[in-house]
Amino acid sequence: MDLRAQLSMSFHMDKCIGCHTCSVSCKNVWTSRRGAEYMWWNNVETKPGAGYPLTWEDQERYRGGWEVSGGNLRLKLLKGPGKIRTLANIFFQPNLPTIDDYYEPFTYDYQNLFNAPAGDDQPVARPKSLITGDFMEKIIMGPNWDDDMGGSPLYAANDPNLKGLSESQKEMLTKFHKLFFFYLPRICNHCLNPACVASCPSGAIYKRGEDGIVLIDQDTCRAWRFCVSACPYKKPYYNWANGKSEKCIFCYPRTETGQPNACAHACTGRIRFVGVLFYDADRIEEVAKTPDERLVDAMRDIILDPNDPRVIEEARKQGIDENWLVAAQNSPAYNLFKKWRIALPNHPEFRTVPMNFYLPPLSPVLHNAKADNGGLFDAESVEFFYSMDKMRVPVRYLANLLSAGNEQLVIESLKKQMAVRLWVRQQRVGDVGDSAAKAALSSVGLTPEDAFEIYKLTSLGTFQERFVIPETHRETQSTVDPRTMYEKRGTVGFGSKKQELVSRQW
Ligand code: SF4
């Protein structure tokens, strides 16, 4: 076992109100500078939608992530074997998003509102490019272009997650009264098998062994932009002003001092949870090669139980601080993803083994059930969860987004969330019936204690419960061995915690 620690963020999609406070706070802290105008390390997309950059989920087009070929993992980006393929692609990458897939960053000529000479018409603030400084005739794209389906059906119809949906389900997109949409907040997933790290010809990207944060060494980056192409989530960005690539740094200067990330701290919906996971780095490659239908279960398997005495012993042997051990034992990330099995990764089929997780949205199920049944639920029905088939957001769509197409995993999460609601409703309103509420819980493998814990964390969670982030003791930590950064590029699970280096780091 090669035990390492990972900071992980989970998102409660039902609670996201699409206010973009997270994006704005991230931008104010990290990317409000020249060359970074179009970068949104944190962005929030409306789903269904084409996202940012445009159709980022379409790996036929962008060739991001990994594929299993001949029993081996291979970056989709690189077609042939060996160094020649890297050289062949190094000066020309047809798979990079263009500025039109993002947008030409702009401001408005606000001064004209004050300084325009008197005239017959109201003065206007025309858009002005932040790249060229020229006036723009028309704004045709933005970081949030299909917000609340504003660009639909033009944009939503391009959503790759609609694959496999029936014609009538797709028709929902254009029928307002049946319309569904929800929000997908996204940051870098700080993956266990990061394609960005593996693709970098300069060996400039590394994953920190002590907390799993993936960083780009700005001194070593030579702007090849392979990371931009190889990341299937399109989370590295190229800074056109300084010629370096940049990405979300998980706010490590904040997390190292025990503070939550700027996006999570600012989140008005309180939808975000940050905690520690322990994982077995020896098994990353095995997990990344697992067939789609078992991929999420394999990801859950690699996460270690922080209360298991063998895991505790191994963590101590690896030099992991006691405060990290305690944090792992109280981790919302562990509970949501592994213990309760209600959070799921975004597009695990990209095989980067992403380390952020999402609770699939449930609200539309209840609204639909209410309309169909004249109530929130049918307590008389033997089948508590009958509405799952009738839900507004098709399970197929959520499975394409969150479980590599495995619908059972989505249904399991939704049923658990629904059972918790029934149980809490019985406690608060008392119109479900004690035995019916308990039966709903036991049918999904939850106890009343579990239900209370889930309710407490996801509905009432205090700051301290939502963010369990241990301080980092720099003096005891080590990260990737700089001597092997170049040799290790392209390997799986790059970035390690090397005991022998502890004394010579920092
Ligand atoms: S591959 Fe994973 S770690 Fe790398 S930039 Fe993309 S999301 Fe982040």
Ligand code: SF4
């Ligand atoms: S701040 Fe929170 S609620 Fe608002 S868009 Fe971001 S994740 Fe959603």
